[in-house]
Amino acid sequence: MEETNTDLEGLAERAAEGDQEAFRGIYEALLDQVYKYFFWVLRSSEEAEDLTEETFVKCFSAICRYDRRKASLRTWVFRIARNVLVDHLRARGRVRTEGLESAADVSAPSVESSWEEEERDRAVRMALEELPDIYRQVLVMKYFLDMDNREVGEVLGKSPGAVNALRIRALRKLGGVLERRGWI
Numbered sequence: 001m002e003e004t005n006t007d008l009e010g011l012a013e014r015a016a017e018g019d020q021e022a023f024r025g026i027y028e029a030l031l032d033q034v035y036k037y038f039f040w041v042l043r044s045s046e047e048a049e050d051l052t053e054e055t056f057v058k059c060f061s062a063i064c065r066y067d068r069r070k071a072s073l074r075t076w077v078f079r080i081a082r083n084v085l086v087d088h089l090r091a092r093g094r095v096r097t098e099g100l101e102s103a104a105d106v107s108a109p110s111v112e113s114s115w116e117e118e119e120r121d122r123a124v125r126m127a128l129e130e131l132p133d134i135y136r137q138v139l140v141m142k143y144f145l146d147m148d149n150r151e152v153g154e155v156l157g158k159s160p161g162a163v164n165a166l167r168i169r170a171l172r173k174l175g176g177v178l179e180r181r182g183w184i
Helices: 005-016 020-042 045-065 073-092 100-105 115-129 133-144 149-156 160-180
Strands: none
Touching: 005 020, 005 045, 005 073, 020 045, 020 073, 020 133, 045 073, 073 133, 073 149, 115 133, 115 160, 133 149, 133 160, 149 160
């Protein structure tokens, strides 16, 4: 059952007052989305698990500072997740994480599909690996997490128009990679 923004906002208020069950509700509502964000960007389930945990620890310690007038709870959580990701990439001293060989062996979470769909998913994962991080993040948030341009913009610190322009450039580049690899 997916929580609505209103439900999440209510949980955030209760969590800020010390209600641990309310925070558990936030955690359960957003856990899969945050994990998928890290997984699709990093290509590593272990790193995705670690950074997801770190994100929710930071959210828990900062929930009393959350202000619904500034951003939706989902956007606030993803801003924290993005900051955790940026810190992680800086600490590792690299922009790219896993090589293409390991990306080909990793399955997307919660995906049960036929062999043909698995091959298509694998091709998209490998093509995503070739995109600059900002393009990959925009595509993951837009198409895997169903965020709108406003939400993505709030997470990335960009206007909705800039997000749309990034999305278009990212899709063109992704199409070029897929075409070069013979997938389209």
